[in-house]
Amino acid sequence: xxxxEDVIAIARLSKLYIPEEELDxxxxxxxxxxxxxxxxxxxxxxxxxxxxxxxxxxxxxxxEVVPSYDREEILSNANDIDEGHFLxxxxx
Amino acid sequence: xxxxxxxxxxxxxxxxxxxxIFCSCTTQFGGDPNTHCCxxxxxxxxxxxxxxxxxxxxxxxxxxxxxxxxxxxxxMDRKNYCYPDLPKAYQISQYDKPLCEHxxxxxxxxxxxxxxxxxxxxxxxxxxxKRGDTYVDYNRGGVPLxxxxxxxxxxxxxxxxxxxxxxxxxxxxxxxxxxxxQEGSMRxxxxxxVRPEGSDKLGTRTEIKNMNSITFIGRAMEYEFQRQVDLIxxxxxxxxQTLRYDDATNTTSSMRGKEDANDYRYFRxxxxxxxxxxxxxxxxxxxxxxxxxxxxxERYVQQFGMNEKDAANISKYRRIAEFFExxxxxxxxxxxxxxxxxxxxxxxLETEDDKEKFDISIxxxxxxxxxxxxDDGKVKNNLAKSTLEKMLDTxxxxxxxxxxxxxxxxxxxxxxxLCKKAVxxxxxxxxxxxxxxxxxxxxxxxxxxxxxxxxxxxxxxxAKILELIG
Numbered sequence: 001x002x003x004x005e006d007v008i009a010i011a012r013l014s015k016l017y018i019p020e021e022e023l024d025x026x027x028x029x030x031x032x033x034x035x036x037x038x039x040x041x042x043x044x045x046x047x048x049x050x051x052x053x054x055x056x057x058x059x060x061x062x063x064e065v066v067p068s069y070d071r072e073e074i075l076s077n078a079n080d081i082d083e084g085h086f087l088x089x090x091x092x
Numbered sequence: 093x094x095x096x097x098x099x100x101x102x103x104x105x106x107x108x109x110x111x112x113i114f115c116s117c118t119t120q121f122g123g124d125p126n127t128h129c130c131x132x133x134x135x136x137x138x139x140x141x142x143x144x145x146x147x148x149x150x151x152x153x154x155x156x157x158x159x160x161x162x163x164x165x166x167x168m169d170r171k172n173y174c175y176p177d178l179p180k181a182y183q184i185s186q187y188d189k190p191l192c193e194h195x196x197x198x199x200x201x202x203x204x205x206x207x208x209x210x211x212x213x214x215x216x217x218x219x220x221x222k223r224g225d226t227y228v229d230y231n232r233g234g235v236p237l238x239x240x241x242x243x244x245x246x247x248x249x250x251x252x253x254x255x256x257x258x259x260x261x262x263x264x265x266x267x268x269x270x271x272x273x274q275e276g277s278m279r280x281x282x283x284x285x286v287r288p289e290g291s292d293k294l295g296t297r298t299e300i301k302n303m304n305s306i307t308f309i310g311r312a313m314e315y316e317f318q319r320q321v322d323l324i325x326x327x328x329x330x331x332x333q334t335l336r337y338d339d340a341t342n343t344t345s346s347m348r349g350k351e352d353a354n355d356y357r358y359f360r361x362x363x364x365x366x367x368x369x370x371x372x373x374x375x376x377x378x379x380x381x382x383x384x385x386x387x388x389x390e391r392y393v394q395q396f397g398m399n400e401k402d403a404a405n406i407s408k409y410r411r412i413a414e415f416f417e418x419x420x421x422x423x424x425x426x427x428x429x430x431x432x433x434x435x436x437x438x439x440x441l442e443t444e445d446d447k448e449k450f451d452i453s454i455x456x457x458x459x460x461x462x463x464x465x466x467d468d469g470k471v472k473n474n475l476a477k478s479t480l481e482k483m484l485d486t487x488x489x490x491x492x493x494x495x496x497x498x499x500x501x502x503x504x505x506x507x508x509x510l511c512k513k514a515v516x517x518x519x520x521x522x523x524x525x526x527x528x529x530x531x532x533x534x535x536x537x538x539x540x541x542x543x544x545x546x547x548x549x550x551x552x553x554x555a556k557i558l559e560l561i562g
Binding site: 013014015056057058059060061062063064065066068069071074075077082083084085086087088089 | 109110111116117118124125126127128129130131134136142143144145146148172174176220225226227228229230355357364365366367368
């Protein structure tokens with residue numbers, strides 16, 4: 001059973017703010033999601049690996065350099081730029 | 093009460109690939125900020141990472157060189173944390189199925205420092221804090237790393253230093269990283285705790301982050317050991333936390349309380365498929381690993397009769413070891429080859445970096461020619477030394493400096509002539525010798541050597557002079 005505290009903890013880790021009045025709805029939604037995901041346990045006893053259902057492996061790339069993007073393009077989505085850097089507020 | 097230090101290391105090493113781990117941007121050090129970037133390594137939505145083949149190869153080689161088991165099946169996971177050095181808010185790493193496990197590094201005492209695992213992951217970007225803001229450069233973001241995690245087997249600062257040096261030597265030797273601590277291509281986190289001597293329980297540990305010098309690792313560990321002992325002695329408790337070492341004040345200070353592994357919410361990266369390596373592929377890589385340096389040093393002692401110090405000095409640098417072996421091929425006295433390298437050649441390679449690069453003007457074959465002349469008695473050691481200096485200055489071969497007539501040696505008559513000259517030219521030396529100063533004889537022999545331009549045989553000259561003044 002998911003609790004308010006769980007939701008607050010996960011929100012904190014994800015840097016999300018959840019207003020008090022949404023807490024009940026969010027907790028129920030999360031509980032439902034986890035219950036839904038839990039149905040997979042009924043099947044996994046049959047020895048299927050669910051994290052790789054396509055059974056794909058080794059999609060590799062050769063170690064050959066391709067020119068990088070222009071810096072202007074790289075920085076074009078940034079909120080704030082200075083001296084060719086992305087600029088963000090200082091955090092600890 | 094006496095306390096014992098217990099330490100383990102997490103060592104990050106940047107791999108010497110051309111491109112980043114999940115995209116084809118260059119890994120070159122430096123460059124203007126954000127010029128080695130593309131949508132993949134700045135984490136734009138909708139991009140798809142693709143794993144660099146060479147990263148797998150290098151990481152397996154690192155594992156084989158440190159006696160690890162290599163996993164046939166391995167995968168990539170997301171390690172979630174929110175900090176501007178990671179544009180995606182997660183780092184792609186390996187969690188429960190690392191590529192290499194259960195290895196060890198052996199110290200000179202014979203003690204084995206066990207390795208828990210070696211896994212591959214991406215490096216983070218570089219942050220510069222100034223004017224109250226954070227400047228972000230993602231050039232380093234996505235550069236491939238291996239993280240080598242040791243068991244808490246280290247018991248002293250000396251063991252710690254040797255462990256780090258050994259790792260550095262091994263990784264350089266197999267050519268997977270330059271391991272330059274000052275440039276950040278090798279960085280260590282040190283986990284350290286203390287316990288009463290004789291106890292087998294582990295104390296609460298602290299982690300000193302991002303050490304980039306062997307000297308500082310030593311100092312930080314000494315400081316932190318003492319700090320923990322003092323804390324316990326005064327009735328306090330060590331708190332599990334992450335520390336930063338300040339080399340200016342030689343102290344550690346708290347960065348943050350230690351996160352639990354849960355906080356990272358690891359889960360498989362759905363964008364990256366399983367890594368599968370066959371035993372045949374692993375064996376193929378095993379063959380590519382050059383004989384590791386300590387095995388090589390041992391062989392030099394046995395095969396060439398070198399002393400341990402010389403063997404260690406030559407085998408330590410991959411290029412020098414190769415040069416030595418090539419120059420010694422078919423030579424009767426490999427000792428002469430090693431002496432020339434450690435003497436004349438090392439004098440021209442002052443720093444570790446110089447020795448690593450080993451940029452000298454002559455080839456191994458040219459040195460071999462010179463040593464063979466000594467073997468055949470055609471050139472005396474002193475002449476060979478001065479000739480080698482000239483060869484190193486110019487890059488030219490021995491035949492440029494020593495003519496056939498020089499090699500012919502001296503006949504009896506010529507030697508007798510020169511000895512006579514030496515006696516006549518040095519009356520003071522003769523009287524000094526007769527008065528009991530044995531050294532005076534050497535000065536006359538020196539005269540003969542100089543006059544003959546090193547061709548004369550010193551012991552024959554000595555005998556001849558004694559005969560003359562006897």
